[in-house]
Structures are given as C-alpha cells and as structure tokens.
Amino acid sequence: MTPKVLLVDDDPNILSAYSRTFRKRFQFDTALGGDEGLALLESSGPYSVILSDMRMPGMDGVQFLTRARELHPDSTRIMLTGNVDQQTAIDAVNRGHIFRFLTKPCEPEALAEALEAGIEQYRLVTAERELVEGTLQGSIDLLVELMSIADPAAFGRAQQLAPLTQKLAAALGLASPWVVTVASMLSPIGILTLPAGVLGRVRAGGDVPRPERDAVERLPEISANLIRHIPRMDPVAAAILYMDKNYDGSGFPHGQLREEEIPLAARILKVASGYLDLGSVEALRQRPGTYDPRVLDALAEALHAPAAQVLEDGSPAPHLATHETVLPGQILVEGVQTREGLLVYPPLTRVGGSHLERLANFARLVGLKEPFLVLD
16 A cells, blocks of 8 residues: 555645645645644545644644544654743653654755655554554464364353454443454463363262362463463453453452452453353342443343344355365354264354364264355
8 A cells, every 4th residue: 555644724725835845755734733733634644644733733743643633543743843842842752752843944845854754654663553452463363273172062152252242342332342253252261271080070069079170260360360371362361360350340350359450351251151051131130239230231231122133134155064075164054973963063153264273183083963054
C-alpha cells in the first residue's frame, strides 16, 4: 500500500504551498483545520504520517493530534509551529506523542525529510505489530489445537464459551474484546498439567481425594500462570484467574477484589460459564452475589436477539469428508468419533494441522466413523 500523508493547517495558502511542493513526492490529503482533519481520518485513514500546525482556531494542534492518536495510534505524528515555548513542546510530546517537532519557517527539504522519516517509522511500527500479532495468533491457535487433543470435552466447552462471550463483550463495550475471546479458548489450558484421570474422577463426582479436588479448583490460577509467559497476554491471564470469582468477592482466588474491581472480562466469563452450566438467566439470577447483574442483563438481551445460524442463506451446505480429504479450516459439523463411540473432536471444531495428524493416527490405529460432515 502506498504510504499516505495528512497535512493539516488553518491557512489555505500554506496548504496550497504544500500541494505545489509535495505533489510529485508524496500521496497526501490536506485539511483546513482540526475538524476537517478528523473527518478525513475517519473517512480516508489510516495515514502513515499526520502533520499538523500548532496554532489553529477551535482545535489546536495538540488537541487534534491527541484525537488523531486515539483514532489511529500507529500513525506518525509531526507538529509544525511558529510559536515555540516550553509548555507547547511538553504538551505536544506528552499528550500527542509527537515523533518530530518542527518550527516555522521550515525549509521544504527539511520538512520532506521529516515526512520521509515519519513514513519509515510508520512502516517499522506496523511491521513489528503485524509480526507480533501473527506470532501471537499462531501460538494461540497451536495451544487451542493441543487442548482439543488432550481434552475434547473441555475444548468443546471452550468453543461454546467463545461466541457467547463475544456477544457480551460487544454489548458491554469491553475496550479490548479480543481479551475475553482468547480467554474463553485458553481457559482450560491448566488441564494439561493434571495427571491422567484426575479431571474425569472429579467430573464424575463421588468420593474423590481432597488434593485432587483442590487441584481442579486451582485450574484458573494454573492456566493464568501458564498464559502469563506469553507476551501481551496479562489481561487474558487476569480474566482467567478471576473467572470463578463471585461478584460479591467470595470464592477463588481469595482476596479483596469484588464487584467492579474484578476485571470485566472475568465477570463476562463467569456469567457465560454459569449459563452453560445452568441453562437460563433466571437460574443465574437466583444466586445473588455470584454474578454481575449488569452482565446478566446483557446476557438476557443477547439471548432475546435473533439467534445466529451456523448456515447463512446462500452459504455452502455441509458435505461429507474423511480423514484423508478433510482440509485445514473446515468445520466438523457433528464432530468425529471412533468406531467404538469415543469422542475425538466435538461438534463445530475448526480443523488445524494437529487435528489432521490426530485424525490420521486414530483412523489407522483404532478406526473412525467415516465419512463425517464438514463445512467449508
């Protein structure tokens, strides 16, 4: 994509001069003042570089660049002013996070060099972010696939949690909705640390040794500690750590946090998980102090909205596949079982690389019920 520059000033003569000087060197837009600049950011952004004059009526350069940073944080911001004072510089750097601070009059070549440097800075920032996000997403996908192998039941529950928490996050305006989605999928990861059979015995009930019950109770803490080793995942770890915490402050983990002090993502997970267990909002409301009332209200509204369908009108219909023909990215509509009825993958599992390996091994060693339904 060709880098774009936004030039903002309240003087139309200066904008005309910019156009004459830079029309052969940069792809750019001009805006007469901060309001017009914000409108362009909304309609035509993001821009690689945003250059703004400082002294403008109505909205000065610091105010404009501060808003610009909120809209497009990766854009490089440059301030140009003819009135340099210490407080102006401090405000510009602290509030607008300015990359360069230039004074008028500024030679065209010096200004062009600053714009070139800003474009390069934008390229470096976005390339690093894309690398980090791609690596992070790849790590998450691998962890989810490994969990689906270790415990298909827990993985199936996580897949049910994710879309429900997404709806609640949107309804409640969660600032980083990805946090609750990732937390939904990775919350069972602590299961991988339990000895074989422990979780099954606790799920089955009956007389189970207290240490085994304690280990299962601590699963959110174990999961949170494992996830903290992944960069940028602290909010996800906090959501998982407090997902079993009651709204009134009781429950695990023990401590002083209560009500709004508990992370919103954790309160969303708590309500969504409770709904999967109890099956109705009314049943959750009958446990005062356990669930956040505001999240319960959001859940009630979400459940009354038109139900999402797996198959939209005009979308491809499910078709049959085997372990040899199923492809990465396809969805196992009804799941996959062995010939003896052992669950290999639950319904609606999205196939990844490790899933293909496991299906091939099960088909070769114990046999699968094939063909099975998949959705592209």
